[in-house]
Amino acid sequence: xxxxxxxxxxxxxxxxxxxxxxxxxxxxxxxxxxxxxxxxxxxxxxxxxxxxxxxxxxxxxxxxxxxxxxxxxxxxxxxxxxxxxxxxxxxxxxxxxxxxxxxxxxxxxxxxxxxxxxxxxxxxxxxxxxxxxxxxxxxxxxxxxxxxxxxxxxxxxxxxxxxxxxxxxxx
Amino acid sequence: xxxxxxxxxxxxxxxxxxxxxxxxxxxxxxxxxxxxxxxxxxxxxxxxxxxxxxxxxxxxxxxxxxxxxxxxxxxxxxxxxxxxxxxxxxxxxxxxxxxxxxxxxxxxxxxxxxxxxxxxxxxxxxxxxxxxxxxxxxxxxxxxxxxxxxxxxxxxxxxxxxxxxxxxxxx
Amino acid sequence: xxxxxxxxxxxxxxxxxxxxxxxxxxxxxxxxxxxxxxxxxxxxxxxxxxxxxxxxxxxxxxxxxxxxxxxxxxxxxxxxxxxxxxxxxxxxxxxxxxxxxxxxxxxxxxxxxxxxxxxxxxxxxxxxxxxxxxxxxxxxxxxxxxxxxxxxxxxxxxxxxxxxxxxxxxx
Amino acid sequence: xxxxxxxxxxxxxxxxxxxxxxxxxxxxxxxxxxxxxxxxxxxxxxxxxxxxxxxxxxxxxxxxxxxxxxxxxxxxxxxxxxxxxxxxxxxxxxxxxxxxxxxxxxxxxxxxxxxxxxxxxxxxxxxxxxxxxxxxxxxxxxxxxxxxxxxxxxxxxxxxxxxxxxxxxxx
Numbered sequence: 001x002x003x004x005x006x007x008x009x010x011x012x013x014x015x016x017x018x019x020x021x022x023x024x025x026x027x028x029x030x031x032x033x034x035x036x037x038x039x040x041x042x043x044x045x046x047x048x049x050x051x052x053x054x055x056x057x058x059x060x061x062x063x064x065x066x067x068x069x070x071x072x073x074x075x076x077x078x079x080x081x082x083x084x085x086x087x088x089x090x091x092x093x094x095x096x097x098x099x100x101x102x103x104x105x106x107x108x109x110x111x112x113x114x115x116x117x118x119x120x121x122x123x124x125x126x127x128x129x130x131x132x133x134x135x136x137x138x139x140x141x142x143x144x145x146x147x148x149x150x151x152x153x154x155x156x157x158x159x160x161x162x163x164x165x166x167x168x169x170x171x
Numbered sequence: 172x173x174x175x176x177x178x179x180x181x182x183x184x185x186x187x188x189x190x191x192x193x194x195x196x197x198x199x200x201x202x203x204x205x206x207x208x209x210x211x212x213x214x215x216x217x218x219x220x221x222x223x224x225x226x227x228x229x230x231x232x233x234x235x236x237x238x239x240x241x242x243x244x245x246x247x248x249x250x251x252x253x254x255x256x257x258x259x260x261x262x263x264x265x266x267x268x269x270x271x272x273x274x275x276x277x278x279x280x281x282x283x284x285x286x287x288x289x290x291x292x293x294x295x296x297x298x299x300x301x302x303x304x305x306x307x308x309x310x311x312x313x314x315x316x317x318x319x320x321x322x323x324x325x326x327x328x329x330x331x332x333x334x335x336x337x338x339x340x341x342x
Numbered sequence: 343x344x345x346x347x348x349x350x351x352x353x354x355x356x357x358x359x360x361x362x363x364x365x366x367x368x369x370x371x372x373x374x375x376x377x378x379x380x381x382x383x384x385x386x387x388x389x390x391x392x393x394x395x396x397x398x399x400x401x402x403x404x405x406x407x408x409x410x411x412x413x414x415x416x417x418x419x420x421x422x423x424x425x426x427x428x429x430x431x432x433x434x435x436x437x438x439x440x441x442x443x444x445x446x447x448x449x450x451x452x453x454x455x456x457x458x459x460x461x462x463x464x465x466x467x468x469x470x471x472x473x474x475x476x477x478x479x480x481x482x483x484x485x486x487x488x489x490x491x492x493x494x495x496x497x498x499x500x501x502x503x504x505x506x507x508x509x510x511x512x513x
Numbered sequence: 514x515x516x517x518x519x520x521x522x523x524x525x526x527x528x529x530x531x532x533x534x535x536x537x538x539x540x541x542x543x544x545x546x547x548x549x550x551x552x553x554x555x556x557x558x559x560x561x562x563x564x565x566x567x568x569x570x571x572x573x574x575x576x577x578x579x580x581x582x583x584x585x586x587x588x589x590x591x592x593x594x595x596x597x598x599x600x601x602x603x604x605x606x607x608x609x610x611x612x613x614x615x616x617x618x619x620x621x622x623x624x625x626x627x628x629x630x631x632x633x634x635x636x637x638x639x640x641x642x643x644x645x646x647x648x649x650x651x652x653x654x655x656x657x658x659x660x661x662x663x664x665x666x667x668x669x670x671x672x673x674x675x676x677x678x679x680x681x682x683x684x
Binding site for chain 3 (some may be wrong): 554555558559640645653661663664
């Protein structure tokens, strides 16, 4: 039997982590949406190491934030089989480019993902994107990627397409 | 912008396709669960060609059924960028082995998936497994695989682990 | 066995009817949210006659709209065992008062309901409120009521409590 | 503003309370399904006093169990504005009849409810029935009732209709 891959999951905030207040009365042990989603998946391929780095709407991220995330990804890449970054989609591409610049000789894949529609909506894309990123980080070669909406794109040159609400390769 | 991959989705029945009767009164246009799940995903990476081959509980599949599925997969592999087979889990591995034997020099990936817990259950694995298979078929090299429970395994030598309710590589 | 009650369900729009676009790709037979909710309930006590009167955000309702709804409720009350009005919550109380003024000697209950949180949200109150209104209209004596948030209040003197997001009796 | 009614909610087990194991990994604070459902409702009309009396499949209930439930309902009826009993549907009618025999001069309504399809199923009737019972117990006159499937029936003479999967008045 194959061993599970050890994946560092760096969370930084954004739509995908917006608070799950539905059952607050019952639960109030303050579980994050990310934990609820992870618990709802059957994860036979990965062992997840949670790294809750920050909790920011990505529109408010500074250059320092992008640097910090990239450096943390680099540090985690040394000690794990892959790195997953959960990120607000507005500045996700900026962080992706920074990871790509800073980490020239990555030995493992770094996969970014996020959500356009919050988990609170029945038609959220959060579960789909997290599922895809958790699979992609196991089978992609070393490099920096976004996995979202049933698609994987490699940095550099990935941008958010605001009109269509997804990510594309720059023309 | 990258073109979408054309994927043939061969459906054969099994738990993942069990009838969605919840809203029959309203809908009764007889949409299959598979169509409901596909409609709930944002699919930017694939263009799906539906091939509804049979609708069987896999426990009732004959040798002829396994052959038919394998040959259909081979034919579809010629004309598409990948093939996805939705299959009952009890005999999924038998079909996977048959595809592997028959199709020696596949030019594209053939990915099998299914579900252990029906879509009607809140804790179904159907959506997760379908999401994973739809991503895996885009990024894996040519070969025959099962994608399920956040894991990808290559044939030959894959078996269902009935105790744990998932798939593993044979020891 | 008791016969079912014949209930006229007058729909006027509002949050509870906001479009259900989740599965548009599959379904596009344009089923309204109200129909989806009705189909998801087991209704052994009522036979529903749908009267789709208008489809307005209640903030845009005119005096003429309130009159029209009240008169329609009166006409329906003549021929049914009860009347249910689905209404935007912002002007629901205004319509309720109008029904109460116009229809002095009602022989059956008229129950208004609506939703504060759209059906698209996982924590919607639409299903709860519709369920309550469908039961209340069977067992209340003749009169005009709002049934919402596990509570029944009789007109006149009902107002929306905007701070708490529900309805209360005027002090 | 009207004061909330104080309702004793006696839980006895049955389909409506079947374990909610979906998110066990995250939550494992062992919240019951009943608590999850109560937390998902907006309850402005009642203040609930939980009385977890037993947790039995009703098929295994003895005469002593029916007596115990009826006596507990009687005791709770003395001190509350209403009593709600959550019960397995197979023996719900037997308990209802016992409550009716034992408690001749009830001053408040006693409402029984249950579910035919477990909460784990997307098409469960548990939420609907609980919602209805919580409303019915506020507006019905004193007596013993079942509230289920959008219908209220008064004891004595209520039976489960096994073919149709609901409750009816005996012919």
